[in-house]
Amino acid sequence: MTPRDSTDTDALAAPEHHDCRGVAAILARVGDKWSVFVIMMLQDGPKRFNELKRLVGGISQRMLTLTLRGLERDGLVTRTVFPTIPPRVDYELTDLGRGLSQPVQALGAWAIEHREQIEQARSRFDASRDAD
Numbered sequence: 001m002t003p004r005d006s007t008d009t010d011a012l013a014a015p016e017h018h019d020c021r022g023v024a025a026i027l028a029r030v031g032d033k034w035s036v037f038v039i040m041m042l043q044d045g046p047k048r049f050n051e052l053k054r055l056v057g058g059i060s061q062r063m064l065t066l067t068l069r070g071l072e073r074d075g076l077v078t079r080t081v082f083p084t085i086p087p088r089v090d091y092e093l094t095d096l097g098r099g100l101s102q103p104v105q106a107l108g109a110w111a112i113e114h115r116e117q118i119e120q121a122r123s124r125f126d127a128s129r130d131a132d
Contacts, residue, residue, distance in 0.1 A: 029074055030100060034059055034067040039093065040108050042077065043101045046092035076100060 029035060037056045041047060047055070053064055068091055071077040076097035082088040093101060 026074070029070055030076070030104070032067075034063055035071060036104050036108060038064070038067055038071065038091075039076070039097060039101050039104045042091060042093045042097070043105060046080075046090040049089055049091065052091065071097070 030039070034056070037059070038052060041052055041055045049064070049068075052068075053059060053061065056064065059067070068077060068079070072079055072091075075094055078092050078094055080090045080092065082090070
């Protein structure tokens with residue numbers, strides 16, 4: 001891609017950029033915050049819905065449902081229904097999801113390790129903007 005291409009709005013419509021859009025859609029799924037948390041929580045084995053909800057603090061029931069459905073659609077999570085009363089449903093990473101869990105775990109660990117530095121940088125940035 002040339003510098004002109006990067007500013008040309010038609011550049012992304014070119015056939016050679018179709019792969020970029022496909023990859024972007026995948027990264028949007030696996031890179032959203034809720035998917036990262038769910039994948040991290042499932043790394044140790046299957047979990048029930050309410051267990052995941054407790055482990056992923058701040059996620060609503062609807063958002064967890066949508067996240068799990070999207071991860072299942074992408075082949076990263078399986079949903080197993082057990083015929084009990086009430087029905088028991090477990091969620092588990094697939095082989096594909098387990099392959100993703102290592103980089104996701106690394107990303108999560110990095111965020112935890114550097115959270116304070118990032119918060120300080122944000123405060124400095126905001127303070128410098130307020131001074132202008």
